[in-house]
Amino acid sequence: MSEQHLTEAEYDAITDAAAQWCMRLHAADCTAAEREAFEQWRDAHPAHAFEYEAMQEIWDVAEHLPRPAAPALPLPAPRKPWRAYGMAAAISMLALPLAAYSGWSLGWLPSSYERFQADGSVRQVTLADSSQVELNLGTELTYSNYKDQRRVTLNKGEAFFKVAHDRSHPFVVKAASGEVRVTGTQFNVWLYQDQVRVTLLEGSVLVNSDSSHPDGGFRLDPGMQARYRQGDYQPQISQTYAHDSSLAWRQGKLVLDNLALGEALPLINRYLSTPVMLADNATGDIRVGGIYDITAVKSLVSTLPKVLPVYLTRNQDGNPVINSLPGTTPKS
Incomplete structure (x- = not known):
């Protein structure tokens, strides 16, 4: 299987295998040889570990459900066949023996569960x-x-x-400490470390920077954007302009529109396994622009000294560090 371009059939096969391994590893008679075989399977591909973690999450939730006195009833039928969704099939296998019906009726356990990731290319998926x-x-x-x-x-x-x-069944996106609540609309959510940015294109959303206070939040209209960091009491609200580039990634591009390096680095680091650091705040004031391929952002870092008055070093952790050349940082 290709590491970057798995087909839906390959994802389903991995999901099924992860569910089987999860059940087997929780069995009392699981052997050391089986555990060793599982570790080999898990380490053979990043998606294997990713899907197994999803199975473990389901198991952990189901394990805390109360056991019914009578045999568990079947879950309500979802709108589409469960086999079409590997995660939902896993719930059928893992959760039903542990009072799935009572878990669903009390709102503790989902009737379908899916887990997705995109590695080396943009991925489009349809939810249940x-x-x-x-x-x-x-x-x-x-x-x-x-x-x-x-x-x-x-x-x-x-x-x-x-x-x-679906007005009676809200759609909630949880990101960092906050959440975005909608019933039907088009919007974008960007997350890097504890920073979140929500951009609304169509419809209406309610953005709450602290989901521990569910009655809070600010409503966005189309063309508006909300930003927050974990711990913020409320998000910062702004209006996007006509040629806003925050969604350029959908065309495979990263657009830096004359941004200060301090603002640009979270957008750049979003695509890097090893984040780039700033030597000091003054270096962060240097501005950068350009349009870059999101699959080649790593090469952008090495070219910065060619277009900006900076040079690169590495810190003790191995992170690239951007340093300004003497006498070139902007005056505050």
Whole structure:
């Protein structure tokens, strides 16, 4: 299997294998040889470990459900066949023996669960509720269908959502400490470390920077953007301009529109396994621009000394560090 371009059939096969391994490893008679075989399978491809972690999450949730006195009833039938979604099939195998019906009816356990990632290319997926999602490079997210809401958790990266309308069943995207709540709309969510940016194209969304206070939040209209960091009491709201470039990744581009390096680095580091650092705040004031291929951002870093008055060093952790040439930093 290709590491960067797995087909849907390959994803399904990996999901099925992860579910089988999860059940086997939790069995009392699981042998040392089986555990060794599992470790070899898990380490054979990054997607194997990714999918197994999803299975373990489901198992952990189901394990805390109360056991019913009577045999568990079947889950309500989802809108599409469960086999079409590998994660949902895993829930059928893992959760039903542990009081799945009571878990669903109380809103504790989803009727379908999907986990997606995009590695070396942008990926488009259709969720179980028919919502469409585009995943930027290096993005990981999960989708769960609960009785009272549809829930996406953006673990890292960036995603563009076209949400299937369902007013009685809100669609919630959790990112860092906050969340975005909608019923049907088009919007983008960018996450890097503890920074989140929500851009609305169509419809309306409610952005809450602290989901521990569910009654809070600010409503966005089309053309508006919200930014927050983990711990912020409320997001910063702004209007986007006509040629806003924040969604250029959907065409495979990173656009830096005369940004200070301090603002540009989170956008650059989003695509790097080893983040670039700034030597000092003054260096962060130097401005950079240009249009770059999102699959070649690594080469952008090495070219910075050719276009800016900077040079590169490395810190003790091996991170590239941008330093300004003496006498070239902007005056405050």
